[in-house]
């Protein structure tokens with residue numbers, strides 16, 4: 638089992654004047670054998686983080702670490718690739734001119750099998766792992782359904798003998814009817830193979846289904862992090878509460894935002910901030926329904942990057958306690974502070990890699 642860690646990672650596109658910081662000083666840890674669900678709206682930087690992890694996008698600053706070291710980047714088919722990325726669109730991730738068997742065989746690292754019979758056996762084994770019959774090896778992607786293609790993409794990822802899988806919106810392009818079976822498969826494979834997994838989705842309903850830990854991303858930053866049960870039961874960041882309110886658990890009581898005032902709801906319903914010009918202070922403040930309830934001026938929200946409070950479960954909000962029921966702004970607590978770059982460690986809750994984060998912001 639391996640640990641994936643983003644250490645103060647920044648990815649910037651474009652020029653200094655007209656550029657965009659898609660990932661902004663993110664510290665995030667995927668603990669060994671754990672599924673971290675990364676949720677956030679479109680454009681928050683989730684895919685950029687994923688692509689940076691496997692070297693598809695150059696990083697501007699910070700590091701990606703696998704068990705404390707930069708991961709090896711094996712060339713295509715040549716060596717074991719310890720971090721594997723599975724994409725949203727199962728058809729575009731497979732070469733339409735290659736049979737399923739050839740696609741999977743291509744991803745088996747050199748030296749992992751001897752001879753073509755062994756290779757065929759390994760392809761059949763991988764197809765079996767993802768619940769497909771060995772007979773599919775001779776077919777082309779066009780003959781398969783979207784769900785079957787996504788299973789093949791998973792088989793290809795597993796062929797690389799990974800320690801970590803990053804699943805980026807892998808059910809978004811699938812029919813609702815097959816999303817559940819693919820999610821069950823992913824969870825089953827992750828447990829059986831004791832994989833570490835970063836599971837990315839804009840949909841909290843999907844993330845909550847597979848995740849041990851949930852990280853919430855907004856405008857390039859992680860704004861909340863904690864054990865999934867805690868984040869879902871007592872979200873601390875108003876953005877997480879909005880996501881939860883928009884994705885109620887079937888049969889569960891809806892999450893009430895603390896403010897029934899329509900004027901303030903309009904604030905919360907405002908357009909996301911322009912990622913080219915993120916607002917100063919808390920990036921969420923132009924949309925936030927919490928601040929006006931507890932402070933008329935919301936000066937802290939406008940001017941100061943909020944710090945993350947808490948050890949296992951933490952949120953970057955000056956009014957995190959107001960969001961979960963007790964309106965004491967965290968910037969008035971004695972241990973509050975902030976760092977230069979504004980990110981905390983998102984290490985595994987309750988493990989040695991989770992650091993005390995008083996004094997840093999996420």
Ligand SMILES: Nc1ncnc2c1ncn2[C@@H]1O[C@H](COP(=O)(O)OP(=O)(O)OP(=O)(O)O)[C@@H](O)[C@H]1O
Pocket residue numbers: 650651657658659677678679680681682683684685686839912
């Ligand atoms: N190659 C690129 N060049 C310029 N800007 C980019 C590039 N890739 C991503 N971006 C921008 O970076 C920001 C983050 O995009 P990213 O795709 O990482 O977000 P996301 O949360 O994964 O959203 P989605 O689910 O819609 O892909 C967006 O504003 C996007 O337009």
